[in-house]
Amino acid sequence: MQLQGSPPSREWGDSEEGIEPNSGMIPHAFADRQSATDSATRLAVVYSSGWDRRSVAPVLEIQQLLTSHGKATVDRRLASSPRAGGLLLFFLVTLSACGWNRSLGPTLDLPTSLPLAATATPAFTSASSGSALTPGPTETATPQPLCGGPATMLVLAIGADSRADNYLYGLADVVRVVRVDFTTPKVTVLSLPRDLWVEIPEIADNYGITHGKLNQSYLYGNPGMGYYDGPGAGPGLLARTLDTNFGLRVDHYGAVNMRTFVKIVDAVGGIDVYLPEAVDGRPVDDKTEDMGYFSAGQHHFNGEQALRLSRIRKQDNAFFRDDRQTMVLCALRKKILSPQVVADLPKIVAAFAGSVLTDLSPAQLSQLACLAPKLDSRNLVFAGLPQELFQPRRNPQGSFVLNFDATGVQSLMEDFIAGRWPTEPDKPSCP
Secondary structure, three states: OOOOOOOOOOOOOOOEOOEOOOOOOOOOOOOOOHHHHHHHHHHHHHHHHOOOOOOOOOHHHHHHHHHHHHHHHHHHHHHHOHHHHHHHHHHHHHHHHHOOOOOOOOOOOOOOOOOOOOOOOOOEEOOOOOOOOEEOOOOOOOOOOHHHOOOEEEEEEEEEOOOOOOOOOOOEEEEEEEEEEOOOOEEEEEEOOOOEEEEOOOOHHHHOOOEEEHHHHHHHHOOOOOOOOOOOHHHHHHHHHHHHHHOOOOOEEEEEEHHHHHHHHHHOOOEEEEEOOOEEEOOOOOOOOOOEEEOOEEEEEOHHHHHHHHHOOOOOOHHHHHHHHHHHHHHHHHHHOOHHHHOOHHHHHHHOOOOEEEOOOHHHHHHHHHHHHHOOHHHEEEEEOOHHHEEEEEOOOOOEEEEEOHHHHHHHHHHHHHOOOOOOOOOOOOO
16 A cells, blocks of 8 residues: 655655556655555554444544653553554554654645734723723633644645546546634535636746636646646645635645545445436437436445446536535445444545545544534535626637636635635535
């Protein structure tokens, strides 16, 4: 098992132990520690088999325990509790292999904006000289972020249309921005149409490309194309495109290709989806891929079926497809949190660690995992930009594109970043 990523000191395709030159796998510091990775995988199995489903210590607490008490305390816990021992061993091996705070993939390195200076409210105000102090407004305690996370985190979620085992090529078939509020807590998922006609930065000098579809910015940034040599590869150029066109600056990203998505759904035993009406994905012409026909009603889908349902759009449009993707994501979330799957999560995560491209660190992933069970379903919101902000067009090559009202979209983006919009979901949210 090899992890996607790239340490700063190495170039794409460099040879290192366990990786063939130009094999298509992106080197990572974890990759030359194959024995540690294998050990982590084996220990994950031990951990999952001994997991007490009623009370599981968050990984973040274990990290704090190690920091404050050291190895002696860990050794005592290992000797006294097999269940805690499995968790601690898994944590220690994973931590030693990749680093608790180290990004698992290429970082975005976007320019950061200066935060607004906070204005403190005085506890007392002074009257005229020599007079007694008069009590001022009483300060109220400010809620603190949960799970050791930041107040908010913006994550760019990418579904790549490549069926390869790597992230060298592929369009961004799915583009969503996830706003994670660790204080409320709340998660808002904003879907962005892949056909948006946008300015693509940083590649015009070498290739003369200045504009394209939003999903093409991810393709042009991928290492296999050779168009872009900036930070973050495909996710990096897509993130810069969002910043250039909408003022939407994400903090992190996660990308999953089609093959990995299929394997993840199969690994949890498939998902259950209810379709209120039939979905027809049969070909409309000789250039259209056959996605199948799905009747109305209850379905149990394996990975390939879930993928096909998520990609259908020829019979209606991309906005209906977004709704179906939301159904699939909700079903996958429900299955992952089910008792029969939760106990196997460490084993599943270890198995797919090399198949998902992300710049999140193990510490940040643990924060997100810690927040998940604290999230009320009413605070999981799926939203999309209003269709009236878009104008369907054909580009000079004849491809379908969406022009957009820049002022309207940028205004909504500002509200999204600040947590002011959406207040209510306009897409189906998870039950």
